[in-house]
Amino acid sequence: MEFSLNAEYLKRTRDPRVRRTPSECLQICHAAGFRTVSYFPDFASDAWEEEVNAVVQASDVWGMSLDQVHAPYNFYAHQPLAVFHERLRRSIVAAKRMNASYLVFHADEYHPLPGEAYDAEIALRTVYEIFAPHIENALRMGVTPVFENTFEDHHRVSVRERSHFCAELSELIAVMDRFADPRIGCCWDFGHGKLAMETDERHADAIRTMGKRIVCTHIHDNYYKKDLHLPPFMGEANWELLMKAVKEIGYGGNLTFELGYSTMEESLVADFMKNLYRTAGILKEMMDG
Numbered sequence: 199m200e201f202s203l204n205a206e207y208l209k210r211t212r213d214p215r216v217r218r219t220p221s222e223c224l225q226i227c228h229a230a231g232f233r234t235v236s237y238f239p240d241f242a243s244d245a246w247e248e249e250v251n252a253v254v255q256a257s258d259v260w261g262m263s264l265d266q267v268h269a270p271y272n273f274y275a276h277q278p279l280a281v282f283h284e285r286l287r288r289s290i291v292a293a294k295r296m297n298a299s300y301l302v303f304h305a306d307e308y309h310p311l312p313g314e315a316y317d318a319e320i321a322l323r324t325v326y327e328i329f330a331p332h333i334e335n336a337l338r339m340g341v342t343p344v345f346e347n348t349f350e351d352h353h354r355v356s357v358r359e360r361s362h363f364c365a366e367l368s369e370l371i372a373v374m375d376r377f378a379d380p381r382i383g384c385c386w387d388f389g390h391g392k393l394a395m396e397t398d399e400r401h402a403d404a405i406r407t408m409g410k411r412i413v414c415t416h417i418h419d420n421y422y423k424k425d426l427h428l429p430p431f432m433g434e435a436n437w438e439l440l441m442k443a444v445k446e447i448g449y450g451g452n453l454t455f456e457l458g459y460s461t462m463e464e465s466l467v468a469d470f471m472k473n474l475y476r477t478a479g480i481l482k483e484m485m486d487g
C-alpha cells in the first residue's frame with residue numbers, strides 16, 4: 199500500500215499568473231514523502247501532450263510512479279460529444295504513456311431530456327454507448343479503467359428530482375456489470391460517498407457492499423453537504439469507522455488523496471504536504487488498528 203495524491207493540485211499558486219510545472223509539483227510531493235502520485239492533465243488544452251511528457255520526465259527524475267490518471271468528465275461542462283470523445287481518447291493515451299495503474303472514469307454522462315424524468319435504464323444505455331469504445335480501447339492498450347462513485351447534486355433539476363447517475367450504489371454496480379470485464383474495478387471516492395450516503399454508518403456499509411470491486415481510492419473530506427475535497431479530519435467524515443470498513447474488505451490498494459479548490463500560501467506548502475503524508479499514515483494505522 200502506497201500513499202498518493204493528485205499532484206496537479208499543486209499547479210495553482212496564490213498568484214494566478216504563476217503555475218508550477220509538473221516537475222515542481224512532483225518535487226514537492228517527493229520531499230513530503232510521497233513516492234507515488236496521481237495526475238489529471240488538462241485534456242482540454244492543445245498542450246496536453248507536452249504536459250503528459252513533462253509528468254513522465256519528472257516521475258523519472260524523482261523516481262516516482264503514477265497510480266492514477268483521471269479521465270475527463272463532461273457532466274457539468276456540457277461540451278459537444280465529439281469534443282468529449284477526443285478528450286477521452288487523449289486520457290487513454292496519457293494513462294498509457296504515464297504507465298498509470300488506473301484510469302478513473304465518472305460514468306455519469308447522462309442528462310434527462312427537457313420535460314422527461316430521470317430514467318436509470320436510459321442512463322445506463324447512454325453511459326455504455328459513450329464509454330464502450332474507450333473502455334475497449336483502454337483495455338486493449340493495457341490501461342485499466344475504473345469507475346468512480348458520484349453523488350446527487352440535482353444538477354439542472356429541482357431538489358425533488360434525480361439528475362446524477364451512479365450516485366446510487368446499484369447504478370455504479372450496474373455500470374460495472376454492464377462492462378462485464380474482471381479487470382474493471384471501482385475507485386471509491388470518500389467525499390462523494392459521504393455526500394451520497396446519509397450517515398457514516400451507511401457510507402461504511404456501502405464500502406462493504408462494494409468490497410473487492412474497490413481497487414483504488416479518492417480520499418477527501420467535506421462538510422455542509424458540499425464536495426469540498428478537503429484533507430481528512432478537516433470535515434465531518436468519521437474516518438475511524440470508514441477505515442475499519444476498508445480493512446474489513448481486505449483493501450490492499452493505495453490511499454490516494456484528491457484535493458481540490460484550495461491554494462496554500464507558498465511558505466506553508468512543504469509543511470502542509472508533510473502533514474498530508476502523515477495523515478495517510480494515520481489512516482493506515484486506523485485500518486491496521
Ligand SMILES: [Zn+2]
Binds near residue numbers: 387
Ligand atoms: Zn474523485
